[in-house]
Amino acid sequence: MADDRTRPAAPARGEILVAADERAKLAALNRVKAAATFSLALCIIVFAVSTLYEVRCPWLGFVAAFAEAAAIGGIADWYAVVALFKRPLGLPIPHTAIIPANQDRIADNLGHFIEVNFLAPGPVREKLREVDFAALVADWLSEPRRAQGLSHFVARLVPQMVRAIGDSGLKDFASQRLNEQLEKVKIAPLAADLLSAFTEDRRHQRLFDEIIKALGKFLNDEQALAMMRDKIRDELPTLARYFRADAYLLKRIVNSAGELLSEVRDDRDHPMRHEFDRFVEGFIERLRDSPEYAERAEKLKRDLLARPELAGLVGEMWSSIGNFAEQDAKSANSLIRKHLALLFVDIGRQLAEDPQVRADMNQGFVVALASFVESQKSGVSAFIADQVKGWDLGQLTHLIEINIGRDLQYIRFNGMIIGGIAGLLLHTGSILFLGD
Template structure:
């Protein structure tokens, strides 16, 4: 476009010289010369105006030229203020997002079968995720994850949480299967350790009982009584032993939630567990297996999307499309998140824009702005050349008519 605008100016100069040479040969040549003369004036004036925005015309330090390089910092601050005032205010962000149904658009994308088969976004994100996991130091990353997890666990008060979970389980009768499993486990443990029980009874029996063989009968009686007790507790839901067990569980749940001594004891056990090196080694192995699994999933997204995870993602997308209540919640969350980001970080975002522009050298700023609007600027030169020529021709005609 710059070559075209300059070429048109050169053509007008050649036309002026040609008309000047043949000025007396025909009555039309003076009109052509007037058009070409005014066109050159208009073209040169607009060339000067356009060039003065970005550099000194012909390299001459004419005042009020090279406007953009000379005012680079002020332009950067003005751009930042414009962005913050018109795009990154909470009111503007909320108003724009209020008219958008992000949840439904996201649902349509996730439910699209093409997303499961071949998605450039999914493929690129998966490859990037796999490369990040492969390039990071696994030991260091695992240690960071472990320390972060330990820090979060240290902040969590485990005892009240366990107490609430136990209270909820008792209220919903979900503790009964667990209690029955423990009773069965106790019976199997007793069966596997009958010899140990018999030996204990024999050691505590006196010599007379051992000489008469009554120690064996006593041991059998003890074992039979224990088996009978466990069987009755397991079969009879109203057994007094069950009531005692439930009473003990309720007391434990209460102490976990409200007893400072119990809570301190649980927190101490938690601290000892977190400080145990064996737990760190176990977590390192878990993390390494998890990391390799995530890399495999990222490398083979098609297999993942064709399995249960893919079905779950498509069901989520369908729900986002068809459930207005869910859309309302997701859109509200997205709007609040965006408004929060604009409110907290809007100033930092526009400051990033301003500082980035300020760090550019004057030549870079001029080149980038001129590259963005260059075609329109060259059209100004072309229009100035043609409009100037028409104005000159009109004035020449009026001068002869009047």
């Protein structure tokens, strides 16, 4: 970063910054002024000497006529040039010091001229179309170092954005809109569609396999078998209990059930599996078409949405997001910064590779910037006019004279030459036609 002591100070109102090459321009202007003044003085001296010796040398009359007219032309053009910037010889002559006297009018006309001719919609849009804004953005984002810098900046703003959104009431609005949208969702058809997707390719048979495994574990559980034996003993006559028929029956039941489960587990085309398929398909159809199922599902949905835990879920979730963003922003290994940097680089790369997106993006820049210029151009015109009106008159005159005064001084040379030629022609004509 440059030292503030070496940085040029901003100009105050009414002050015009002078370019570094002003001294060279001023020196050149002074040289041309001196040459023009010397030429004018030389014409006057030549006129005086020629007039003095014209009697002895009649041909000096032509020289005197040339010098006289050249001196008159030089003086007239000197007056015209000086009258642009100041009052000649300090005299209050009307229509002199034209630029200082018309500073406000010049300022207003300059501002209006720039507004009409430089800030018109057509030229502005044409100039903006020459700039490939999308390519500039793509090149900028594709640089990892810049993308990381941008990610640091954005990551610092994320916690503030989250808090601002939460404080603005958008969180409550989002929660309300979410509930309204959930109210419109029909749960039963949705659940039917989800189950249909789940049962595609008989994936629901995996659930049936888990049921078989659970039943197998139940048949091998000692406590479960003891409970079953007690139930069987309670149903048997006393004589059967005396011969321990409950143990025999339980064993037969468990063995038969185990064999059945083994058959079902090993046979993917077992009738029980097909029966389970029909059961699931029938349940899905009833869930999709049955008014009773639909009413039950809607009641379950309303009860769920009415629970206070769900009402505060959005707030808790938003608070958690804010806490995470704040902690992550302070972390040296911020996940948000890392993913944002990768995202920006990828955006730059994809933007560089997609000409259609770049074209659309450039068109968007043109429309946005052209609209901005159109809405602000009157302000720009007023700003330019105010700045020119606030310039110091002496400094303004000095600045204009330095930049265009050298060319104006050549008018004095031209005036002397043209005047001298005109005087010479008039003198020659008077001799030829008037005999003077």
